[in-house]
Amino acid sequence: MDPARDPIRLFAPETREVLAVRKETADTATVTLAGGGRGFVPGQFAMVYAFGVGESAISFSGDPYRADIVEHTVRRVGAVTGAIGALRPGDHIGWRGPFGTGWPLQRARGGDLVIVGGGIGLAPLRPAILAVMADRGAYRRVAILVGARRPGELLYQEQLAEWRARFDLDVEVTVDAAANNWRGSVGVVTRLIPHLDVEPTRTTAMVCGPEVMMRFSAMELQRLGVPSRNLFVSVERNMKCAIALCGHCQLGSLFACHEGAVVPYDRVAGLMEVREA
Amino acid sequence: MDRRLLTPEGVRSLLAMLREDGFRIVAPSLVGGTVSLAEISDLDELAVGLALEVAPGRTRVVPSPAMFGSIGGPESLKRWQHPSQRVIWHGERGKNGFTGSAVVEESAGPVAFFGLRACDLAGARVLAKAIRRPLGEQDLVISVRCTSSAPTCFCTTMGTGPDVPEAAADLILTEVLEPKPRFVATAASERGAALLGRAASKPASAADAAAADALVAKVAADMPVAFAPEAARAALGTPSGIGWEDIGARCMACGNCTAVCPTCFCTTVVDRTDPAATVADRIMRWDSCYTPWFSEMHGGSVRSSISARYRQWVSHKMSWWWEQFGTAGCVGCGRCIVWCPVGIDIRKEVEAAIERSTAHV
Numbered sequence: 021m022d023p024a025r026d027p028i029r030l031f032a033p034e035t036r037e038v039l040a041v042r043k044e045t046a047d048t049a050t051v052t053l054a055g056g057g058r059g060f061v062p063g064q065f066a067m068v069y070a071f072g073v074g075e076s077a078i079s080f081s082g083d084p085y086r087a088d089i090v091e092h093t094v095r096r097v098g099a100v101t102g103a104i105g106a107l108r109p110g111d112h113i114g115w116r117g118p119f120g121t122g123w124p125l126q127r128a129r130g131g132d133l134v135i136v137g138g139g140i141g142l143a144p145l146r147p148a149i150l151a152v153m154a155d156r157g158a159y160r161r162v163a164i165l166v167g168a169r170r171p172g173e174l175l176y177q178e179q180l181a182e183w184r185a186r187f188d189l190d191v192e193v194t195v196d197a198a199a200n201n202w203r204g205s206v207g208v209v210t211r212l213i214p215h216l217d218v219e220p221t222r223t224t225a226m227v228c229g230p231e232v233m234m235r236f237s238a239m240e241l242q243r244l245g246v247p248s249r250n251l252f253v254s255v256e257r258n259m260k261c262a263i264a265l266c267g268h269c270q271l272g273s274l275f276a277c278h279e280g281a282v283v284p285y286d287r288v289a290g291l292m293e294v295r296e297a
Numbered sequence: 298m299d300r301r302l303l304t305p306e307g308v309r310s311l312l313a314m315l316r317e318d319g320f321r322i323v324a325p326s327l328v329g330g331t332v333s334l335a336e337i338s339d340l341d342e343l344a345v346g347l348a349l350e351v352a353p354g355r356t357r358v359v360p361s362p363a364m365f366g367s368i369g370g371p372e373s374l375k376r377w378q379h380p381s382q383r384v385i386w387h388g389e390r391g392k393n394g395f396t397g398s399a400v401v402e403e404s405a406g407p408v409a410f411f412g413l414r415a416c417d418l419a420g421a422r423v424l425a426k427a428i429r430r431p432l433g434e435q436d437l438v439i440s441v442r443c444t445s446s447a448p449t450c451f452c453t454t455m456g457t458g459p460d461v462p463e464a465a466a467d468l469i470l471t472e473v474l475e476p477k478p479r480f481v482a483t484a485a486s487e488r489g490a491a492l493l494g495r496a497a498s499k500p501a502s503a504a505d506a507a508a509a510d511a512l513v514a515k516v517a518a519d520m521p522v523a524f525a526p527e528a529a530r531a532a533l534g535t536p537s538g539i540g541w542e543d544i545g546a547r548c549m550a551c552g553n554c555t556a557v558c559p560t561c562f563c564t565t566v567v568d569r570t571d572p573a574a575t576v577a578d579r580i581m582r583w584d585s586c587y588t589p590w591f592s593e594m595h596g597g598s599v600r601s602s603i604s605a606r607y608r609q610w611v612s613h614k615m616s617w618w619w620e621q622f623g624t625a626g627c628v629g630c631g632r633c634i635v636w637c638p639v640g641i642d643i644r645k646e647v648e649a650a651i652e653r654s655t656a657h658v
Contacts, residue, residue, distance in 0.1 A: 027429055028385045031566070031579070032399040071388060071395045072570040072577040097595030112394025257599065258592050260565055265428065267563030268584070268591060270609075272536070273617035294536045296605035 030263050033069045033114030038107045039089060044175045048095040048140065049105050053115060056087040061122030062147035063226075063254060063282040067262050068092060069114025070103035077259035077277065078104070079144035080118065084151050090115075093143035093175060119262040121282045123148040124252055128224035132161045134216060134246070136237050138209050138229020139168055142175050144254055144281070145228050149183070156188055161218050163190040167209025167229070171195050171202050190217065209233065213240035220245030226282075228254040235292050238285050251285035271297060300506045301498040303480040305364050308470065311439070311496050312340055312411060320409035320437060323377060325367050331356055333370035334412070351447045351631075354640025363472050365412050368447045369635045373559030374421040377408060379428050379583075385566065386579035397577075407435035414443055415458030416450075416630035418465040420559025426622040427562040437488060440466035444473075444512040446520050449631030451644055454523040457628045459516045468493060471509035481509035523644035524651060526615070526625055532654035533616035533647075536608055540653045544646060545604030547639055552585030554633035554641075555610065560618075560626050563591070586610050607646075615647055 040052040057080055060066075065079045076098075082091025096105040107113060125148060133152065137145045152162055164183065168174045174193065184191040192212045194205040205212070210233065223246045227237045234253045242248055257269035257276040264278035272291045274280060279287075291297045303311070312322055325344040326335040332344040348361030351369040361367070380402075388397025418440060425431040432438075443450075443459040452458030461469050467489030471481045481501050484490035501509075555561040565584040570577045584591060587606050592599035600606045618626030627643070634642050 026401050028383075028401060028581070029399045031385050031581075032397065033386075035394050035396065037394065071390060072568050072574040074568050075566070095595070101595075114388075114395075114397070256594060258594055265562075266565065266584070267427075267586070268565070270613065270617070272612075273620035275621070290535050295538055296600045296602060297536045 027263065027265060031116075031261065033067065033075075033116045035112050036115045038109055038111045038113060040109055041107055044093060045173050047097075047105075048093060048173075048175065050081060050091055050093045051104065051107055051113075052082070053090050053092070053113065054088070055090065055115075057082075057084065057090040058118055060084060060090075060118035060147075062125065062151050063122035063144055064118040064120050065144070065262070065281060066090070066092065066115055066117030066119065067259075068094075068100075068104055069116075070100050071112075071114065073103045074100045075114070075260070076100040076104065077119075077262060079254075079281075081143040081146045082150075084147045085154060093140065093146075095140045116262070120277055121280055123226045123282055124224060125151055128226075129158045131159070131222040131224055132163075132218040133159050134163045134165070134213075134218060134223055134225040134241065136165045136209060136213070136225065136227040136229070137167070138233040139173065140175070141229030141233070141254070142166055145226060146176065148226060153189075160222070161190065162188065163216050163218060164192070165209050165212045165216075166191070166193045167195070167212075167233070169196045171198050171204070208236075210236040210240045213237060213244060216244060221247065224250045224252070226252050227285075231256075231292060234285075238289065248286050248289070249284065252282055253285050253288065254281045255283060255288055256281065299484065300501040301482045301484075301493055302501045302505055303470070303482050303496060303498050305478055305480070307496050307498055308364070308480055309340060309343075311468075311492060312343070312409070314492065314495055315409040315437065316340075320407050321405065322409050322411060324411035325365060325370065327358065330358070331370055332358055332367035334372040334374075334376070334410075334417075336408075349447070351449050351635045352640070353449065353634045353642050354637050356635055362474055363444065364478065365441050365472060366445065368414065368443065368445070369449060369631060371557045371632065371636055373417055373557070373630070373632065374410065374413070374432070375424055375559050375561075377410075378421055378424055378430065378432055379562060382580060382582040384578045385581045388577045388579075390575045390577075395577075404433065404435075407433060407437065409437040409439065411439045413438055413440045413466070414630075415440070415461045415465075416452045416628045417559065418461060419452075419455075419457035419628040420630060422465070423560045423618075423622070423624055423626060423628060424562055426624065427560065427626075437492075438466040439468045439470065439489075442469060442471045442509075442513045443516050444471065446516050447631060447635075449634040449642075450520055451523045451629040451631060453517050453520045453629070454644075455526060455625055455627055455629035459513055459520075471513060473505065473508050473512065479505070481505055524648050528651045529615040529647045530619055530625070531616075532651040533612040536612060537653065540650070541604035541608050544607045544641070545602055548587075548603050548607050548641060549639060550587040550589075550603045550606055551638060552587040553636045553638060554643075555585040555587060556583065557632040557636045559628060559630060559632070560614075561585070586613075611643060611646055611650070614643075
């Protein structure tokens, strides 16, 4: 075995200081880490390491043009994300990245753009939205559809309100269920798709959320007339290495960490229709 | 290349020379009640005159007229090429966060692998693609061509044996028993030729060489072709939700097949800390797609049923591997059949999948 060719070196995290932790919802927080994102593109992810606990694949959720910090929005669902969620400013965390593919922003230029985020799925889309807004003239209509299970689970609420106030974005927000004091839209996010005011054949769609939501979003978008080749989703799988080495994230022949997470929907449509693929 | 004749003692002397040259020797040895590749510290540990009688879910050590007759032992080159457990990172917590660095293995010295079959070498080639880590250049490979096969063998189906391509080894031996035990040796590299040149040997006659080749050819001719690999690739390309209930009831998801498979490469990384969590080692170890945690995400496993896990494993081996690495992930060694506690035969499962896919068209 030749140590010089050992890919194990790629597993070493760098240490980063936590600058801020902003609570988003009851179980979700956005952490700001010192140091830039090493030129990440929206849709990519980093491996975030809690010392002595483990690593988790976490999407970039912040501004891709900031060279001094990175942001990750983390939902506490297990040991590692629990440890990340418990961080305080001044703490340190391990970090390596960026990994994976990004949203097809270049490809989408000159056409209409539909962004659909469900739940925490809005996090990996946020850098794309920020990149689009920094270069708003390059796109025609831009629609952002946001869904969450309940009003309290909506991420980036202040920013959503800002985006909704703009005349150059169509932002719709809906929740699956709500108490009586919610005056907004109720229903799954896919139900907003038929009402989109876009030119379907010139539309690129970027969808991220639970697998079933992405599948039905793709169906609705195609029904609207968006060609399937213009649909992009971000697939989520258990990721341990992020460099197509550990085998965990495989979906068919796809290493989700390497050939994804963002993939053309056509690449995974068949697999998404099969239970437990 | 020139072919030479070695006596059984001559073969032992090759190994003795390699030891003197500083090689660690990995060869078939009687360990854990079976004959398996193992690192030996003494030539007496060689499993000489022993074979494995194997069947689905069953092995037994039996005497063998051949010096090196065993096929189907649990260990492949994977044990040395892709260690089952290794520390890859060490970190220490300090006042300001923590520091750490990658732990890159020191080589424990070159290894001479002895007694490797064609399927072992194919397995190492296929595994190297997945882990991006070939055998060390200093390692030496002495292959023994198969002059018998086990009922679990299907290398001819997968196109990996029983003949050994010269590019795969430094020295290739073929054991000929009649009229008296001897080895026909082919040096397949300069290092192999140099080694062979140091042993007492004489030129092999055309008749000796032909006898050796005929034995290998007979193994190939007698081995049934289990299925067409291209049909398997097509049948398992898109996961089908139907037809996997039966295997889900038989398979225990123990992961033995993935452990003994020479190409199964999946790993996980776990943290090991002291009680105060002031130091942490990150340990990479073999994982298996049969474990429930393999595909675990928030909300549970993607593949919670055993049926789905078996489908994942066999589809990856026979189909998706082609797209990923340009080859099948199976080399037809049959270890997964031998070491399955309930004797699940991948050949039959693949055949059934091919039948189902054609029946549904």
